[in-house]
Amino acid sequence: MPSCHDAEMDRAPPLPPAPPVLVGRERERERLDAVLDTAGSGRASTLIVHGEAGVGKTALVRAAATALTDGLALYGAGLPLSNLTVPLLAIRSLVRELPDGVPPLDLPTGHDVADALVGVDAWLDGLVEAGPVALVLDDLHWADQTSLDVLQYVVAGPEHRRLSIVATVRSGAVTDEHPLTRWLADVRRLPRVDEITLAPLDKASTLDQLTNLLGETPHGSLVDEVYARTGGNPYFTRLIAAGLPSDARSLPDEMPGSLHDALLRTSSSLSTSTRRGTQVLAVGGHPLTYDELDEVAPDLGWDGIIPEAVVAGVVDALPGRRFWIHHPLLAETLEAELPARERRARHRAFAQWWEARPPSSEVSAEAARVAYVADHYFHAQDADEARIWALRAAEAAESAGMWSEAQRLLERELAHEPASGAAVARLDLLHRARAAAEMSGDLDTELALVDELLAHVDAETHPLAVADLIVRRASVRHLTGRTYHDGDTLEHAEALARSQPPSATLVRTLAWSAMHGGWKPDRSAALSEEAVAIAHEIGAALGMALTAKSVTAFVGGDATASIDCAAEAVAASVREGDWASAAKSAEYRTCASDGAWSPWFAEQITRDREHLVAAGAPQHEIALFDILEADARLWTGDWERCVAILRSCMATRLQPMWDAGGRLTLGHLAARQGRPVEAASHLARAEELVIDTQSFYELEFDALRAIVALEAGDPDAAYAHAVAGMDFDGLPPNMVEYLLPLAVRALADGIERRRAAGEDVDGLLRKVTELAATHRHVVLDIGEMQPWVVAETEAIQVLYRAELARATASPDACLLWRVATIRARRACLRWDEAYAGWRWAEALLRSGQRGGETTAVLRDAHRLALRLAAVPIIEALERLAVGAHIPLTEVMGHPDGAPAEAPFPGLTAREREIVTYLVAGRTYAEIADALVISEKTVSSHVSNILRKTGARNRIELAVLAEKRRTPGAAPAR
Template sequence: MASEVETAPLVGRADTLAVLRSALLPEVAPGRTAAVFLTGESGVGKSRLLTETAVRLREAGALVLTGACLDIGDASPLHPLRQALRRLGTGPAEARDAPAVRGLLQVFDQETPGPEGAGALLERVSQGLHLVAGGRPLVLVLDDLQWVDRSTRQLLLYLLAGLGDLQLSVLTAVRTESLQGAHPLRRVLTELRRLRSVRVLDVGPLDRSGTDELAAAIVGAPLAPEAADRMWQRSGGNPFVVEELARDLRDGRDGLSDTLREVFLSRVDALPPHAHAVVQAVAAGVEPVEHWLLAQVVRLPEEELLDAVRAAVAHRLLVGADDGYRLRHRLVAEVLSEELLPAERAALHRRYAEALTSAPAELHQARLAHHWRLAGEPGRALPAAMAAAREAERLLGYAEAHRHWSVALQLASTPVAASPDGERSVAPVEVDRTELLENAAEAAHHCGEHARALDLLAELAREPAGPPACALHIRRARYLAAAGRSAPAEAEYRRALESPECTARERATAAAHLAELLLHLGRYAEAGDQARTALRLAAAVDGSASAVVLASAALGYSEAWLEDPEAGLAVMRRALETAESSGRPEDVACAYLHLAELLTGPLNILEEGVLVARRGAARVAELGLGRTWGTRLLAVATNGLFRLGQWAEAEKVVAAALRHRPSGTDAVELLLARCRLSVGYGDVEASDRDLEAVATMLAGGGARHVMPMLILRAGLAMWQGRHDLARQAVQRGLTESRSDDVIVLATLAWHGLRAEAEAHASRTVEVDPTSVRRLREVVDRVTAKSEKAGVPVRYVAEGFLALCAAELSRLDERGDPELWARSAAEWDRRSHPYPAAYSRLRQAEALLVRRSRPATAAKLLRQAHRMALALGAVPLTSEIRTLAGRARVTLEEQPAAETRPAPRPRAGAAPGGPTVDELAALTAREREVLAAVAEGLTNKEIGQRLFISERTIGVHVSHIFDKLQVRTRVQASAIFLRHHA
């Protein structure tokens, strides 16, 4: 039975395998040789490459002899060749080789001659191998060559010199860390590198995407981002370490396995004493550890220190660079930490802290705080942690600042303890705990840790010397809004405005933030009124630039929506200029967000809106707000690209935003944007997963996101054939909506009428007259409201109203093709291909039902099919094909270079044929990635072709493996080629 290691997928080595196969089967005459020596650290996958290459060479017709050297020196001459020959001929397929094999083994069984007879022995062995090969290419595969005995080494050199009259290839693996000092193989490899027929390949660790792919294959699912990061940091990409850690993770084992611990301990124990001390010191340091700092910690003379470092690097435990030394595997630090006594560990950190303190030019407050804290000196660590937090804020590193403020809070509460030498530790400095809590809460808010910010604020409110109640109301409201809890946030802002204790500046701030919140909730008239109030209050207070920016942005959006789009847009552009002048990061981010939302939303200036959103995301990332405001801006860009029909580009934007690991309302925005794509693609599982996550996050509030969530839920339910669920989602939205957003209401009404029309057409669910009546009332209300809105708002709303009118006609048995033609034309003018394609489908359907103009219906179906294919809209494409099949309309396929993946059958629809589409579970992007995998491209090459990061390709490959239930790229490629033969 194969072991788990043997059955683990071979990841990231496709290029190396191709090189090995081509190098080891050269078209050369007998007497010519080729050799490849694989070098690399233990666990990097050399033995696995030997095994995989041997299989491929056997399949190509070569005779492969495999053996391994033993760690017992010259005690077993020619052992690997003996072992290989004994393995050969054990099966019936090799029966013809048995006489030659037995003859060669008899040569070995004779007494080994002295040095004067070595040449004769080598000649006899060479002749014996010639007989064994029988005219076939011979490949000698030897593992662990670092332990090769002298006789085998001489035989290899004899054969590689071409003296054996063989068509011979040699493939070996060597542990680099074992070639220390005067190891004889070092000199041999140096000389062999000079030969054109010899290649020495250094096998490096896996890259990040390969590490993620291997871990996901063993665990059975892609790792969470935090777990994947930890896997990468601990393993350094070493496949053996990745496999061990992944199995522990899969099986629920905590800590470090005994296998890994012993592997790394044995490698460290093999170091000379000084090198051991160097590795121990670097393991306790904050990487990279500069040479000058390491010298002060280990306290060795310079020459001895350099020798020790060289030994640690040669043993593949340290990596040296211009900026200092790092451990090749962070696991070494974990292993060595457990080997130290607490006093030894504290002493190392004390030496680091003292060295950093004595060199102020090199001082880094974060490292100083770290080492003093682990040395048991909280009094000295606290001021360093506070300085590190302020430095991080100055550099706009809010995540780091939050971490340092949290450490400072912990240190401030740490009692004074005795130092290891028996003296009292330095007493903590006097600090204002209120200041610590305020700074920690604000940093947590800025870096997206909104729940943590609220907890710290609650703790701050209990402090006797805490801020006044009005300031707490405003701050709590900001944090609640960021966490997606809109209702309690609005209540807090109103408490602040009603409080007699609020100053004029606080009132202006509260009014501006409330205007922004109302804007996000779609209550545009209230937002405009509140913004005017904020501007009036801010005009009476000096230094209220932030309030002016927020209020101006809200007012501009409100005016653009309700009254004058041009004037409102001009106000918002001025707000952005004001924000950039003030330089406050949150003001800049807010101005960019509202401008992008206005352009991609009611004004329908999509290209410019996407450009502003992406430019704004890059700008706020520079300001340290990439995880929060930057994520929201990328979500806006994704929605704009979706409407433009650029779904593949939208996927790339979503992937970039997900790397921020957003939380709260930022995460909700992004999940909704991604879900919109998944619904369009027909990826039911991914859509459900995102909608469930959004629903969970909105349990505590988040009214502004409920309507988009319900619209997506209704759209997904219709593609699943669950028209009753779609109806429930729409009716809930109509009940809960308080928004002035006529576009959202019109979208919701369309989904509701579409659900009733689908139910009527399928006869699966009875049409609900009450729901239809209510939806008609909503359409009338939207029509009346949109007439009073700005021209751009009315322009977009009219597109959805055209869809609503056409859906109502479907309830009258046949549908009105003229209404659907009008809807298609409306969406063509707006450059929204998805509803335009859908309208053409329904127009063709209405014509066919009426048995009118079949040629026009066929033309419409072909147009809709081309548009849906270009988008990758799988359910829509499937429905178009179903209707075309019933009408016997031949659809035009795109040229091969432009062909999109074949659409998946709509859930609940009748299958189109007996063949099961194994690729149906894949999204459009995953199909593109799989097509490139089938071409033999590496993740890096696929990323370059599709303009996606190598890491994202690795995630896609993991998802493909999971959905296709395969473990290797070869298996996945076979499925793809089977469907595209």
């Protein structure tokens, strides 16, 4: 899906195509819509949109103007004509291709604009008499002076006319001497003139853009790299991502030709000397002052270079009188354009300059200085000096806690062939690089380093080192979704650790084996007890030992013991700097306290995260809390908060296990809201991340597969997935309680479908009978039945019984769906509440009831489904309501009979009236009868309403209306 970009980069025709999907511009779009809406209310207004090239100004204003349905939108643009002067060129572009029925505008051919001022203004007066008019003028910085004069006259025109003017200006293109500078100063003094500046996209919005471009949610590592290189510029992101596969984890080494050409155009206007100066500045790789540039490159005239480069927008003036290339990709391009020999010489000069700088007393600044020296010697191809300084820089980065930087430098050294007899030194580098990768959260790299270390470290000479590596490999393989446990190798690690006196290695080995060594309750409990005893004895690794004891107690159903151990484990892990154990123990403390799908859980897990952040935990160790909170928010109906959390955290590099968890939550939401294709895409990506999905019981693969199949209309597949999930060895999978209700729901759906088609249903009924006979109760998850878990389980159990009644057409169905609705409401299982409400209303209508209870049930379920944006349930309820001739809401009016105000600005009175009826669930025929108009007229009005509101259909319109009427409202209890 194309992203927004600017006309400076890619000139568009005067009449634009359908607007692209914009990301990250909601606030700016609202302001722009408000300006355009003022024309409809009879007031003139002007908005000037500023932003750098490629940031999306053109796409934003075109999308907003194209969405207008009430009135006329005219597009024009300034053009960078350097050898041709055409008077009123920008104004001419506005009227070059007028729609049918719009009178032409005669413009003078000379440079005297006096007649043009009056003529254009009078022509606009005639247009606004017929309806609102929007003038959209792109690239105002290239507009000729005569066009600017006419435009200023129009901006200063009468207040009470239906005219909106929107213009875009490229930041950096307007210097003190530019004609637009005075023009802007003059129009800013006029009333009804506003300005906004588009900033580059943040990382979360870059994630959204990449998702549109690639068709799937990208890997976090790709988002990191794209954002670092493009700086959030949407146009550059579109170019750099062109041709990438949807599963790409990184960018190719070579920059796409289209991006390279676009970047070169940015600096094409520079003089030869200034271009050379910017290339040298790019080689420096760091903002510098005039004096510093004179010191490192005295052969260049910086007093002339920097001002010209700043005026051209190639270089930015930064605080502290420092200067740097405007965009990181531009810096790459400029450096690459410098001849190789000179580039190496300049790198050597910068290396020597940084080497001569006095050391900094601030550890991170000193680590950066030493790294600059190492990097410049490396690019100067001075291998000996580069190696010496890289090792110094890595040590300084380790001391400063700059783990990603340390990892980068150490990996670069490891990439060189080791010198003869340097095996010991290489092992040291491997150990240091592995530790840095662990601390930075780069698990894939760490796993490769662990494997290389295990191939070279002698178990007889260093048994504890090998045991530690085996345990760490098991941990990384688990976190990256490769294997849930490494039983045989863990036994080997335990044997190695036991061959030595009690140690922290033995504690870690026992603790990990207790949690992940193949679940055997008695053995796991014994291992965790032994780990705690040894940890107390030697005074080390107590946090991990207590974490293992908490986990085994939780799985064993002793919540009190799990909570007590977890509290101790959090404190001990924080003291020891074992952030993985601190996070895991905090998670289990909260999980043992009560249900993971409750509002309380969502708030508590947030507090747990904040506590660990304050204690100094790195982001990659606590991102799990975001995933857990998002999932809890989803269950309780706060799906918008869920999406916001996941949108933010999935723009970072998540550990694959947690990445998979986030994608499953997104897939769950997409399925519930009626987007099965999107849901299947999220599910497929999670399955890519976790190789053995059956072993990772923490993740709800089988239940989600069943839900996605149900929403896709494939009950046979849904049944197969649900039944497969109940066939597990060891610990039950997440959402195991839902597998029976989902299996019976799939059978009930299949029975209803076959009955409607006149087909035999005996086989499906036998399966229902077999399930009911085999499973009187839903399958329970691990852990003690705390109060909220009890409430959730009771709700799910009634849901199961209600589905059995639906499948068998039992007369008890109506009562069971009623109880299921009430129980789900009490347990805050909002999606189940909406679904059960639908089935309850359906059962009531099937039993012939059309009274007040049925109406109330229909309306309550519809109201909740709207808040959840649960499109399949909304549509089902509206079909029931239409068939039963029951309005889903009362159409409330004022005493004088006027319709209630619809929650959308910019609609006509008739459109607001129709929205009220649509939200009430009325059909086109009913609306036509009520308003004494034809159904065709209703349909035409609805099309206009959808375009103005951005809704894709009447269901989405109703969802938006409900949301706007109750902003921030929690789902009804």
